[in-house]
Amino acid sequence: MRPQLAQTNRTQLFFTYFMDCQTPGKPGGGRDQTWEIAETAVRGIVDLFEEEGLIHGLGLCSEPEVAARQPDLFNEMLGRGTWQAVHFQVRGYRPPGAAQDYDWDRPLSFYEYEEQREVLAIAKDHWEQALGREALDYGACCHMGNDWTFPILDELGYRQCYVSGPGRYNPDPKVGHFWWGAYPFSHHASSKCRLVPGELELYEITVTRTLNPEEVRPGVWMPTDYRPELERDYDATMAIAEAWVQDMIRRGHPVLYLFAATHNTWDVGDKSHPRRKALETTIQVSRDLADRLGLQLVPASMADIHREADLLNAF
Amino acid sequence: MKPNLTQKNREQLFFIYFMDCQTPRKPGGGRDQTWEIAELAVRGLYELFAGRGLEHCLGFCSEPELARRQSGLLTEMVANGCWHALHFQVRGYRPPGASEDYDWHRPMTWYDYDEQREAIAIAKDDWEQSMGMAADSFGACCAQANDYTFPILAELGFRQSYCSAPGRWNPNPEVGHLWHGAFPHTHHASSTCRLIPGELELYEFPITRGLDPIPAGQPGTWTVKDCRAEAELSFEDTMAICRASVEDQMRRDHPVLYLHNPTHNTWDVGDRTSGRRRAVETTIDVGYALADELSLELTPCSLAELHAEADRLNAY
Numbered sequence: 001m002r003p004q005l006a007q008t009n010r011t012q013l014f015f016t017y018f019m020d021c022q023t024p025g026k027p028g029g030g031r032d033q034t035w036e037i038a039e040t041a042v043r044g045i046v047d048l049f050e051e052e053g054l055i056h057g058l059g060l061c062s063e064p065e066v067a068a069r070q071p072d073l074f075n076e077m078l079g080r081g082t083w084q085a086v087h088f089q090v091r092g093y094r095p096p097g098a099a100q101d102y103d104w105d106r107p108l109s110f111y112e113y114e115e116q117r118e119v120l121a122i123a124k125d126h127w128e129q130a131l132g133r134e135a136l137d138y139g140a141c142c143h144m145g146n147d148w149t150f151p152i153l154d155e156l157g158y159r160q161c162y163v164s165g166p167g168r169y170n171p172d173p174k175v176g177h178f179w180w181g182a183y184p185f186s187h188h189a190s191s192k193c194r195l196v197p198g199e200l201e202l203y204e205i206t207v208t209r210t211l212n213p214e215e216v217r218p219g220v221w222m223p224t225d226y227r228p229e230l231e232r233d234y235d236a237t238m239a240i241a242e243a244w245v246q247d248m249i250r251r252g253h254p255v256l257y258l259f260a261a262t263h264n265t266w267d268v269g270d271k272s273h274p275r276r277k278a279l280e281t282t283i284q285v286s287r288d289l290a291d292r293l294g295l296q297l298v299p300a301s302m303a304d305i306h307r308e309a310d311l312l313n314a315f
Numbered sequence: 316m317k318p319n320l321t322q323k324n325r326e327q328l329f330f331i332y333f334m335d336c337q338t339p340r341k342p343g344g345g346r347d348q349t350w351e352i353a354e355l356a357v358r359g360l361y362e363l364f365a366g367r368g369l370e371h372c373l374g375f376c377s378e379p380e381l382a383r384r385q386s387g388l389l390t391e392m393v394a395n396g397c398w399h400a401l402h403f404q405v406r407g408y409r410p411p412g413a414s415e416d417y418d419w420h421r422p423m424t425w426y427d428y429d430e431q432r433e434a435i436a437i438a439k440d441d442w443e444q445s446m447g448m449a450a451d452s453f454g455a456c457c458a459q460a461n462d463y464t465f466p467i468l469a470e471l472g473f474r475q476s477y478c479s480a481p482g483r484w485n486p487n488p489e490v491g492h493l494w495h496g497a498f499p500h501t502h503h504a505s506s507t508c509r510l511i512p513g514e515l516e517l518y519e520f521p522i523t524r525g526l527d528p529i530p531a532g533q534p535g536t537w538t539v540k541d542c543r544a545e546a547e548l549s550f551e552d553t554m555a556i557c558r559a560s561v562e563d564q565m566r567r568d569h570p571v572l573y574l575h576n577p578t579h580n581t582w583d584v585g586d587r588t589s590g591r592r593r594a595v596e597t598t599i600d601v602g603y604a605l606a607d608e609l610s611l612e613l614t615p616c617s618l619a620e621l622h623a624e625a626d627r628l629n630a631y
Contacts, residue, residue, distance in 0.1 A: 002428050003466035006507040113317050151318040169566060181567030183511070184496075192321040195567055196498070196512045196631050197505075212527075250484065251496030251510055315511050 006254050007312040013245065013295040014257040014305050015286050016205070018059035018162075019045050020087050020139065021066045021074075021264040027091045027104065028141045030265030037267060038066065039073055044268030045279070046077050052283055055080060057299030061087035061139040064126035066264075068096070071130050078133075083301035085137030085160075086127045088120070090144070095122045096129075108144040109176025117152045124156055137161065137302050143168055144176050150189035154202040160302035162205050162259070164194065167213030167223035180221060184211060185253050186305060187315055197315040203306040208244045208258050228262045228278040237278075237285045245289060254314035256295065257305055258286050321570050322628040328561065328611040329573040329621050330602045331520070332595075333374035333477075334360050335402050335454065336381050336389075336580045342406040342419065343456045345581030352583060353381065354388055359584030360595070361392055367599060370395055372615030376402035376454045379441035380409075381580075386445045393448070398617035400475075401442045403435065404456035410437045411444075422459040424491025432467045439471055451475065452618050458483060459491050465504035469517040475618040477520045477575070479509065482528035482539040495537065499526060500560075500569050501621065502631055512631040518622040522575045523560045542601075544578035544594040553594070553601045561605060570630035572611065573621060574602050 022029035024038060042060060049058040060082050062074060067086075078084055090108045094101045108116060124135050138158045140149065143165030153161055166182035182195045186205045190198020209225035216222045224230070226237045241258055248256050260282055262268070266275055290297035300308075337344040339353060357375060364373040375392050379401065382389060393399055405423045409416045423431060439450050453473045455464065458480035468476055481497035497510045501520050505513020528537035540546070542553050557574055564572050576598050578584070582591055606613035616624075 001470070003463065003506045005462045147320045148318065155316070178568075181499075181563065181569075187511075190512075190631060191318045192629060192631050193568075196502070198512075198631070199514060247496065252493075252508070253496075313507060315505060315507050315513070 004313055006314050008252055008254050009256070009308060009312060011296060012256070012298045013286070013290040013293065014255060014298050014300040014308070015054065015057045016059065016257060016259045016300055016302060016305065017049070017054070017057055017282075018061050018085070018139070018261050019264055020141065020261060021060055021062035022087065022089065022141065023063050023065040026063070026065070026089055028089045030263065033265045035069065038264045039070060040267045040269060041264035042073055042077060044270070045262070046080055046082060047269060048279065050080065054283065054299040055082060056301065059083040059085055059137070059301060061085040061137070062127070063087050063089060063141070064123045064130065065093070067127045067130040074131055083137065083303065084131070085139050085302070086124060086135045087139040087141055088123050089141035090119055093119070093123065096126055105174055107142070107174070107176035108140065108149070109146050109178060110173065111146070111148070113148045113152070116148050117155070120152055121156055138163070143179060145194060146178065147192070147194045150194060150200060150202055150204070151191040154189065154191070154200045158202055160203050160205060160306050161189070162207060162302070164204060164206055165223075166206055167209070167211070167221060169213070169221040171219070185248055186255060186257065186309060203302070203309060205257070205259055205302050205305060208241060208260050210240055211243060211247055226260060226278070226282060228275040228282070231274045231278045232281070234281050234285060237281050238289065241285050241289050245293065254312040255305055255309050319629055321630050323568055323570045324572070324624065324628060326612060327572070327614040328602070328606040328609065329571060329614050329616050329624070330369070331372050331374065331573065331575045331616060331618065331621065332364065332598070333376050333400070333577050334580055335456065335577060336375055336377035337402070337404065337456065338378045338380040341378070341380070341404055343404045345579065348581045350384065353580045354385060355583045355585055356580035357388055357392065359586070359592075360578065361395060361397065363584060363592070363595060365395065369599065369615045370397055372617065374398040374400055374452075374617065376400040376452070377442070378402050378404060378456070379438045379445065382442045382445040389446060398452070398619065399446070399448070400452035400454050400618070401439060401450040402454040402456055403438050405434050408434070408438065411441055420489055422457070422489070422491035423455065423464070424459045424461050424493060425488065426461070426463070428463045428467070431463050432470070435467055436471055453478070458494065460509065461493065462507075462509045465509060465515060465517055465519065466506040469504070469506070469515045473517060475518050475520065475622050476504070477522060479519060479521050480539065481521050482524070482526070482537060484528065485531060485533070485536040487533070487536070495528070497521070500564055501571060501573065501625060518625060520575050520618055520621070522577055523557055525556055526559055526563055542576045542598050544591040544598070547590040547594045548597070550597050550601060553597050554605065557601050557605055561609065570628040571621060571625055574605075
C-alpha cells in the first residue's frame with residue numbers, strides 16, 4: 001500500500017514568540033526581578049506585538065505561582081489574543097497548601113516517573129485553578145526534562161510543549177541538560193526516548209538556535225539563540241534565523257517556523273532598552289527572512305503549528 | 316501508566332563489517348573490476364576475518380546480477396558463517412528475461428513509489444532465486460534512496476537495511492544524495508520520512524562515519540568521511556572516526572554501541588601488501604582497541620543479531 005508521506009508547506013513561515021513568566025526569587029528568574037517588573041514586562045510585550053500586528057504569535061507562559069499571583073493580567077492578555085502555556089520550574093516550587101518547597105537544587109531532569117508525574121499533575125491543576133481554564137501547552141523552565149517528561153505530559157493531556165534544548169549537554173546535577181542529539185525541529189514526541197520523534201500526540205516545538213553546539217567547557221556543550229537578553233544585532237540574529245530555516249528546507253521539514261523567547265524579568269515597554277531593540281530586531285529579521293525566501297510570515301500559536309503539522313501528516 | 320523506555324547496553328561494542336559485492340562495469344563498481352577480482356575479493360576478506368575468528372560479523376551484500384553469477388561462492392560463504400544481504404543498484408539493472416536495462420543514469424532516489432516497489436520486488440526475487448534463501452537484509456548502492464524506500468522494504472519483508480548516509484547531500488540528478496539531517500545511528504525506519512526513527516519493523520544501520528559533513532567539492536554539496544578500506548586511513552584517522560561515533564552514541568544514550576564498516580569487491584583483499592588490506596586490518600584493530608579503551612566487550616555480530624539486541628532493549 002502506498003505510504004502516506006509527511007508533506008511540506010513551502011508558502012508560509014510561522015512566527016511564534018513567547019515570554020517565560022517566571023516567579024521572582026525562584027531559579028530561572030532574574031536576580032533583581034520583582035512582581036512589578038513581571039507585570040510591566042507582560043504589558044510591554046503585548047503592546048509591542050499588538051502594534052506589530054503579531055499578537056496572535058505571542059505566548060505568555062507562566063509558572064503556576066505567577067498565574068496564581070497575576071491571574072487578572074493573564075486573563076486580560078488572553079482576551080487581547082495571546083496564547084498561553086504552563087511554564088514550570090520544579091526547583092523551589094511550593095504547591096498550594098504544602099508545608100515545604102520542592103528541592104531548590106534538584107532539576108526535573110533527575111525526577112523519576114512517579115515523582116515527576118505527581119508534581120507535573122499538581123502544577124497543572126494549580127495553574128488551571130488560578131486561570132480557570134485547561135492547560136494544553138507546556139514549557140520546561142531551563143530545558144529540564146528527561147525520558148519520562150514527554151509521556152507524562154501527554155498522559156496529563158498536554159498537546160504542545162517546548163521542553164528540549166537540542167545540543168545542550170551538561171550533566172552537572174544542578175543543571176541536568178541531556179539534549180545532545182535531540183531532534184532539532186518540531187516533532188511529535190516519543191514515549192521511549194526524549195531525543196527522537198515518536199508516536200505521541202504531544203507536539204514538541206524547539207526554540208530557534210544555532211545548530212552546531214559549542215563546547216563551552218570540557219564536557220559541556222551549548223548552542224546559542226537570539227533571546228533579547230543577549231542583545232544581538234541584526235546580522236547576528238539573521239545569521240541564526242537564516243541557518244535555521246535553510247536547514248529545515250534542506251531536510252524537507254514539514255513546517256517552517258521561527259520560535260524565540262524572552263523573560264518577564266525586564267521592562268519591555270521601555271523603548272530605549274537595548275533588549276527592547278533586540279526584540280524589535282527579531283521581528284524585523286523574521287519579516288525580512290520571509291520576504292527573502294518568498295514566504296508569508298504567519299503569526300501562530302504552538303497549537304496552530306501543531307494543527308498545520310498534523311494536516312501535513314508530519315512526524 | 317509508566318512508559319516502557321528504551322534501555323541501553325553498555326557492556327558490548329558490536330562490530331559489523333561488510334563487503335558490497337557489485338557487478339563489474341555497473342555504476343558503483345570499480346572501473347577495472349573483473350569477475351575474477353570479485354571472487355578474489357570475497358575469498359580474501361573471508362580468509363582475513365576467519366583468521367581472526369570474526370567471520371560471524373562479516374556480511375557479503377550482493378547485487379542480484381552478482382548473486383546469479385557467483386551463487387556458489389556466496390552460498391559457500393553462508394555455510395562459512397557469514398551473513399548476507401541484497402545490495403541493489405537500479406542503474407543498469409537488467410532483470411531476468413527483460414529485454415532492456417533500467418536507466419543507467421537515474422538513481423533510485425528519483426523513483427516514485429510504484430516503479431521503485433516494482434524494481435525492488437523484482438530484484439529481491441531475482442536474488443532469492445539465485446541464492447535459494449530469503450533476503451531479509453538490504454543495502455542501497457551509493458546510498459541512493461528516498462522517502463518511499465523504507466516503507467517499500469518493510470512491505471517486501473526486509474527486516475534490516477543500510478540505505479542512509481547521514482550528512483551526504485548532493486541533489487544532482489545523477490547522484491541523488493538527500494541525507495542532510497538523517498538520524499545518525501541505528502534506528503527503526505519511518506514510513507513517513509527517510510530521515511527519522513519511526514514505527515517500522517525495518518531496522519536501519521548507518522555506517523560508521525564522521526559526524527560533521529564536509530564540503531564535497533561542488534558548491535552546495537556535502538559528504539562525510541568513513542572508514543572504508545578504499546580510503547586507506549591510518550590507525551589514528553580510523554580511530555578518530557570510530558571513537559567520535561561511539562562517543563556520540565554514548566552521549567545521546569543510544570541503545571546499542573556499534574561499529575559498521577564497509578569495503579567493496581573491487582580489489583584483491585588476499586594481497587597482503589595492499590594498502591587497502593592493511594586498512595581492513597586496521598579497522599579490526601581499532602575495534603578491539605576502542606572496546607578496550609571504553610571497557611566494552613567487542614562483539615562480532617550480523618545486522619539481524621544487532622536488530623534483535625535493539626528490540627530486546629525496546630529501541631526506537
